[in-house]
Amino acid sequence: MSGFVNFDDVDPAVSALLGKQRQREGEKRLSPRERRRKARERERAKRRLAGRVNWDLPPALKERLNAIAEEEGVPVSQLATVLLIEGLRRLRSGELQLRKYYSDSPRFRFVLEVPEVPE
Amino acid sequence: MTIITVSNQKGGVGKTTTAVTLAHGLAREGFSVLLVDLDSQGNVADSLGLDPGNDLYRLLFPGLAQPLAQVVTPSGRERLDVIRSDKHTAALKVALAAVDFREYVLYQALADTPHDVIVLDCAPSIDLLHTAALVAADYLIVPTRLDQLAVKGVRDVLQTLQAVRRAGRTQCELLAILPTFYDRVTSESHAQFEHLVNVFGARVWPPIPVDTQCRVAPRLGKTLWEYAPRTRALVGVEVGNGRRVGGYVQALERLVKLLR
Numbered sequence: 001m002s003g004f005v006n007f008d009d010v011d012p013a014v015s016a017l018l019g020k021q022r023q024r025e026g027e028k029r030l031s032p033r034e035r036r037r038k039a040r041e042r043e044r045a046k047r048r049l050a051g052r053v054n055w056d057l058p059p060a061l062k063e064r065l066n067a068i069a070e071e072e073g074v075p076v077s078q079l080a081t082v083l084l085i086e087g088l089r090r091l092r093s094g095e096l097q098l099r100k101y102y103s104d105s106p107r108f109r110f111v112l113e114v115p116e117v118p119e
Numbered sequence: 120m121t122i123i124t125v126s127n128q129k130g131g132v133g134k135t136t137t138a139v140t141l142a143h144g145l146a147r148e149g150f151s152v153l154l155v156d157l158d159s160q161g162n163v164a165d166s167l168g169l170d171p172g173n174d175l176y177r178l179l180f181p182g183l184a185q186p187l188a189q190v191v192t193p194s195g196r197e198r199l200d201v202i203r204s205d206k207h208t209a210a211l212k213v214a215l216a217a218v219d220f221r222e223y224v225l226y227q228a229l230a231d232t233p234h235d236v237i238v239l240d241c242a243p244s245i246d247l248l249h250t251a252a253l254v255a256a257d258y259l260i261v262p263t264r265l266d267q268l269a270v271k272g273v274r275d276v277l278q279t280l281q282a283v284r285r286a287g288r289t290q291c292e293l294l295a296i297l298p299t300f301y302d303r304v305t306s307e308s309h310a311q312f313e314h315l316v317n318v319f320g321a322r323v324w325p326p327i328p329v330d331t332q333c334r335v336a337p338r339l340g341k342t343l344w345e346y347a348p349r350t351r352a353l354v355g356v357e358v359g360n361g362r363r364v365g366g367y368v369q370a371l372e373r374l375v376k377l378l379r
Contacts, residue, residue, distance in 0.1 A: 010316055013325040013364045018316065020358045021309045028306070049361070 060117045121378055122229065122237045124256035124291065128279075129272040130243035133262045133299035135162040136333050136343075137367075138240035140353075141260075143342040144371040145236050146199035150378065153191065153200045153234040155225075157252055158242035159208035163201060167194050168340020176207035178228050181218050187232055196342075200234065212247050221247055222288055226255035236378065245279060253283045258294035258377075265298050265311035265326070270318050293322055294377070297370060301326035303356055324373070325365035328356050343367065 010018075027038055057065075065083075069076035090096035101112040125138040135158070142154040156163035161171050174190040177183070191200045215221045225248070229237055239252045253259065261276050263269045273296055283289050296319050302308040316323045330352035336343050343353050355366030363369075 009321045011321050011324060013369065014316055014323055016358050016362070017325060017356070017364045018313060021303060021312070024303070025306060025309060 058114060058117060064117050064119075120232060120235065120237065121258070122239065122256045123258045123260060123294070123374075124239045124241060124252045125260050125262065126239075126241040126249065126252065126276055127261050127263055127272055128243055128245055128249075128275050129263070129268070132243075132264045132272070133327065133333070134243070135166055135240050136337070136352075137260065137262045137297060137299070137327075138238050139163060139166045139337075140343050140367045141371060141374060142236075142238040143194075143196055143199055143344055144367060145238075145374065145378070146196060147344060148371070148375050149198070150235040150375075151198045151233065153202065153229075153232055153237045154194070155202040155229070155237060155239045156204040157208070157225075157239055157248045158204055159206055160242070161203060161205045162337075163240055164203045164205075165340070166337035167196075167201065167342070169194065169201065169203065171205045172203035173205050173207040174202040175204040176211045178202060179215065179224055180211055181214050184228070187228060208248070215247050222250050222254045222283075225251040229255060249279070250283060253280055253291050254289045256289070256291040259291055260295050260297055261293070262297045262299045262327075263315070264300050265302075265308050265315065267311070269298075269311060270315060273315070273319065295324040295370070295373075296322050297324050298326035300329040301356075301365065302329045325355065325369050327352050327366060327370075 027035055030038065065076055065080060069079045072079065087096065091098065098112070101115070103111045103113045105111075123141075125134050125141075127134055135156075138154060142152045146152045154163060156175065164171050169192065172192060174192055177185045178187065178190045190202060192203060194201045215224060218224065225239075239256060241249050241252050259276075259280060261273055263273050277293065280289075280291060280293065284291070296315065298312055298315060301312065312326065328351045330350055332343060332347040332350040333352050336346040339346060343350060347353070351366065353367050355363040355369055358364050
């Protein structure tokens, strides 16, 4: 059978499912106290997920943020949060005008021209 | 044109549900699909709420075979046609046994189809039509339950495929082993799933969760997409971080990627 098809590796989605199942099977063998503790940990992790985003950023911007966070010794999530809030404040006050960034290319509508990432 | 065979020599593993769900899913994705029932039980017609018919018999019976265009039956769903089977298929198999090159009979009959994809739903037995389906197919999907005999059942199908390939009669490739009736609650289901993956590796696709809607939908003559589009057999199970794994949606995504 092994000369017929290549059975190397495991499908990544299957691997994720097996990992999750192994975790569940492992927890079944814990004491009730340990299981309650694990459940509380999961709840805490779930609450953190409420703010998790998956947005696309220009690679240069992502690198810059990581570099600043490392220089300042702060988590990059907190740095991004501060910068976004500051940007929101400027948008709210009129200091930042989004229309300045609207693309005027006839090929694209509802697209912003993203400025260069400053050094 | 691509031909996909759905086969397992064991019964009750979800072959027809898989064939019907994937065929209708592909049609909804814009492919023109022909679903061919090779099982004399005629479950494909039942699952789609169609009247029974002897389309397959009329297509293949030696000396009386009709052109494909005359036997194809609309399913009532856009871009999905059907060739139905019924008890006459048993007589068809007897008649075909005396025909030369009988293993090519399906391939030849389907060769001029205008459809993009043909899905062949096999009967749970090793017979002439099963071999013909392997000869005709480009890809094989093997649905399998997660029980003690599952690995043996899958091995039997693969051995049949290997034999047909060795005889130079087919280029059919194993596309996926698709675990069905996956129950994440029981340790036994998990253990069997792990065992299947240990034996067959990356060819095991994410499983189809056990789901009562798979029984209800065909009873009403509807596909899962029509009856319960958010049911877990379609959308899979959650594995954390909002991700879902498994289900016919994920299987369909992979098929569409392959076909495009």
